Amino acid sequence: MSAPAAVDLARVAVVGVHGHGASHVRRVAALAADRRAVLSGVVDPRPVDGVTDVPPGTAWYPSLDALLEVQRPDVVVLSTPIPTHLPLASAALRAGCDVLLEKPTTASLAEHEALLAVVEETGRRCQVGFQTFGSGAVDEVVRIVASGELGDVLSVGAVGTWVRTVAYYQRAAWAGRRTLDGVEVVDGVVTNPLAHAVATALLVAGARTVEDVTDVEVDLFHAHDIEADDTSSVVVTTRTGQRVAAGLTVCAPERTPARVLVTGTQGSLTLFYEQDAIEVRSPRGTRRITTGRVDLLTQLLDARRSDDVPLRCSVADTGAFMRVLEAVRTAPDPAAIGAQHVTWQGSGPDAWPVVADVAAWCERVAAEGRTFTALGAPWTGGA
Numbered sequence: 157m158s159a160p161a162a163v164d165l166a167r168v169a170v171v172g173v174h175g176h177g178a179s180h181v182r183r184v185a186a187l188a189a190d191r192r193a194v195l196s197g198v199v200d201p202r203p204v205d206g207v208t209d210v211p212p213g214t215a216w217y218p219s220l221d222a223l224l225e226v227q228r229p230d231v232v233v234l235s236t237p238i239p240t241h242l243p244l245a246s247a248a249l250r251a252g253c254d255v256l257l258e259k260p261t262t263a264s265l266a267e268h269e270a271l272l273a274v275v276e277e278t279g280r281r282c283q284v285g286f287q288t289f290g291s292g293a294v295d296e297v298v299r300i301v302a303s304g305e306l307g308d309v310l311s312v313g314a315v316g317t318w319v320r321t322v323a324y325y326q327r328a329a330w331a332g333r334r335t336l337d338g339v340e341v342v343d344g345v346v347t348n349p350l351a352h353a354v355a356t357a358l359l360v361a362g363a364r365t366v367e368d369v370t371d372v373e374v375d376l377f378h379a380h381d382i383e384a385d386d387t388s389s390v391v392v393t394t395r396t397g398q399r400v401a402a403g404l405t406v407c408a409p410e411r412t413p414a415r416v417l418v419t420g421t422q423g424s425l426t427l428f429y430e431q432d433a434i435e436v437r438s439p440r441g442t443r444r445i446t447t448g449r450v451d452l453l454t455q456l457l458d459a460r461r462s463d464d465v466p467l468r469c470s471v472a473d474t475g476a477f478m479r480v481l482e483a484v485r486t487a488p489d490p491a492a493i494g495a496q497h498v499t500w501q502g503s504g505p506d507a508w509p510v511v512a513d514v515a516a517w518c519e520r521v522a523a524e525g526r527t528f529t530a531l532g533a534p535w536t537g538g539a
Contacts, residue, residue, distance in 0.1 A: 166457050167196040169229040169253075171220055171244060174200060175327070176258070177235035178209040183453055184233075185211070192457055196229045220244050224251050231456060234258060237330050238348075239339045242267040245282060246274045254281040254460060256453050259355070260347050261474045263340040265366070265482035272471050282471050283456045288356040289469035290455060292447030293432040297360050297418065297425060305438050306420030312400045313522025314357040316350035316414040317515045320406035323505035325382050332382030334489065342485045344376065344385035350404040350414060354390060355477040356429050357402060357416045363394045366475035370395050372483035375527035376490035377536070379407045379498045379509035385490040387511055389518075389527040390480055401525040403518030407511045409501070417522050497535035511535060 168187070170180045177200075187193035197215035199222075204210045217223040220232070224247065232248040233256045234241065242262050248255050261284050262268045275282050288294055301309060325332040333341040346354060363369055371393040376385035387405040394400065416427040423438030434445040450468060459465040467473075498509045517533045520526075529536040 165191065166193040166230040166460065167227070168193045168231045168233060168453075169197045169199065169223055169227070170195070170233045170235065171199040172235035173198045173204055173207060173210055174202065175235075178207070180233045180235055180256075180453070181209040183451065187454065187457070192454070193231075196227055197223050199223050220247055224248075229253055230460070231256060231453070233453065237328070238263045238341055238343060239330070239336070242271055245271060249274050249278045249280045249282060252278075252280070254456060256283050256285060256456055258285045259351055259474070260342075260481055261471060261478060263342050264485055265478050268471070268475065268478040275471055281456060281459055281467060283452050283467045284469045284471060284474050285452055286352060286355045286469050286474065286477075287449065287452060288352050288429045289359065289473065290450035290452050291429060291432050292449055293427055293429065293434050293445070294356060294359060296434060296445055296447060297416075297427050300425060300436060301360070301418060301420075305423060305436070305440065306418065306425065307422030309398065309418060309420050311417070311419045311523065311525055312357055312361045312398060313417045313525070314353040314400075314402035314404070314415070315417065315518050315522045316345075316353040316402070316404040317408035317412050317518050318349060318406045318414070319408055319411045319508050320349060320380070320386065321502065321506050321508045322380070325380055326505065332380065332384045332386070334384050334485075340485060342384070342481060344388065344484060344490070345404045345406050346374070346385060346388050346390055346402070346484050347481050349406055351477070352429060353404060353414045353416070354402050354480055355474070356427070357400050358392065358476045358480075360416055360418060360427065361394055361398050361400045362396065363392070363400065363476040364473045366479055368395055368476045369393070369479040372480050373527060374480070374483045374487050375529050375536070376484065376487055377493050377528070378490045379493045379511050383489065385484070387493065387514060388490070389521045391525060391527055392480060399525040401521050403521030403528070405511060405514045405518060407498075407509045408515050409510045412515070419523070491536075493535045
């Protein structure tokens with residue numbers, strides 16, 4: 157079979173190519189090698205000369221508006237600060253482009269509703285970059301739960317115990333901020349580094365849309381010298397009555413694999429979503445399952461080719477997560493964890509705070525479905 161004609165290649169522009177955006181440029185390069193796409197241009201306020209992942213000669217534009225004045229890509233990939241998501245995605249959609257939008261979808265629930273309206277208005281596709289929505293392991297977890305192998309589901313929880321250094325919060329003006337120059341940022345552990353833990357747990361529990369969530373309780377703290385949260389617990393109630401609880405921190409002594417825990421009356425499982433792997437424990441015995449995942453940009457291209465292919469993570473599919481983000485956004489400012497509960501590791505920009513016994517408390521949140529404060533974590537009172 158001959159390769160597709162060049163005219164069939166999707167023209168993809170990447171907006172934001174420093175930091176995580178570079179991975180999108182690499183993904184387009186891989187798709188180009190497979191004759192699926194071509195990089196039509198990159199957008200970044202900083203020149204890209206010498207940026208390793210941007211091929212020499214690639215058209216560069218300082219803004220999305222400047223690019224759209226010259227070309228209309230088939231797909232625009234947005235890897236930009238959270239407050240820019242709504243205006244940039246709206247501009248690309250209204251220009252006739254489909255969009256891959258990095259998570260979180262927007263900076264507020266109202267902006268999420270506005271973006272849904274633009275998608276409806278334009279009839280374009282907007283895929284959101286929660287990569288686990290393309291995971292075969294998540295599909296398998298849903299199948300196992302539906303099969304009844306675990307019995308009735310008692311709890312769904314998420315545990316994320318990661319490390320972020322001082323340098324992480326110095327990398328950009330918006331990092332670790334709730335607002336910046338009067339603009340909503342909402343860059344905390346729940347909404348950015350461990351957002352996948354929350355979104356994946358909600359997905360496993362069958363909560364995708366705004367309407368799938370009836371209540372959200374958040375418990376926000378920080379040990380870093382930031383205004384946003386870096387150690388937080390979340391308890392969500394879905395419209396089926398299921399509780400979904402997440403214990404999250406970037407102030408652990410070491411990084412461990414983020415995971416989603418499902419406990420039933422007859423068994424349990426652990427989803428290691430970063431590895432697309434599952435450990436199942438049931439009357440059938442203990443087994444480990446490893447799967448692959450569908451790349452969300454590739455899947456967007458598939459959806460462009462056929463109306464019978466639904467997006468794996470549409471804007472509407474992120475509504476349940478956006479209910480959580482909204483609860484974080486509107487909550488009181490995170491409380492500082494008292495110095496007596498924190499030790500520091502490393503030095504200089506590579507230093508990070510470690511909250512006492514935080515990994516164990518995150519496990520308890522996920523297992524018991526209660527917040528740090530409700531569980532009585534000693535540092536929640538700031539004493």
